[in-house]
Amino acid sequence: TLEKFIKQGKIRYIGLSNETSWGLSKFLEVSKLKTLPKMMSVQNPYNLLCRTYEIGLAEISIREKSGLLVYSPLAGGFLTGKYRNNNLPENSRQKLFGDYYTRYSKSNASIVIEKYFDIAKKFALDFAQMSIKFCEIQKFVTSVIIGATTMEQLKIDIESVNVNLTEEIIKKINDVQIKYPNPCP
Secondary structure, eight states, X not given: OHHHHXXXXXXXXXXXXSOOHHHHHHHHHHHHHTTOOXXXXXEEEOBTTBOGGGGTHHHHHHHHTOXXXXXXXXXXXXXXXXXXXXXXXXXXXXXXXXXXXXXXXXXXXXXXXXXXXXXXXXXXXXXXXXXXXXXXXXXXXXXXXXXXXXXXHHHHHHHGGGOOOOHHHHHHHHHHHHXXXXXXX
């Protein structure tokens, strides 16, 4: 059916969402065996707090050219700094729906968020822009899906394209990951 839609020009490519290493591998295998359209992308969460994609899916993405479409690069706003120090801004997602979005409120999350915030501050970077840029520069990433509630947030997110993460910054980010691996899988 998807092949039919591609041939009709209704869609260009097909992809997966919230998939595992085994799942992506299986879809790629079946598409080769049956000469079906290839899964060109995987839309999974990926950010400084949740780097589980790197464990197995990254290698598959690179080798099979089936890139990651990053969702939640700002970890539901946690990587903007707005929830630091137990702050809950009015009308924020956490204030309104915090009981439903618990992925980024795990035990080590606030410690790790502070460490990343300190890196951004040390290098005079906007925390949100540093977080988005980190996702963008990964070899296995095809695109980063940003979300914004306000025009100001959208402008900040878009400006991340102009951010340069030096080797020193990336090393500091990776040092945090080594000490606190994937606090919010």
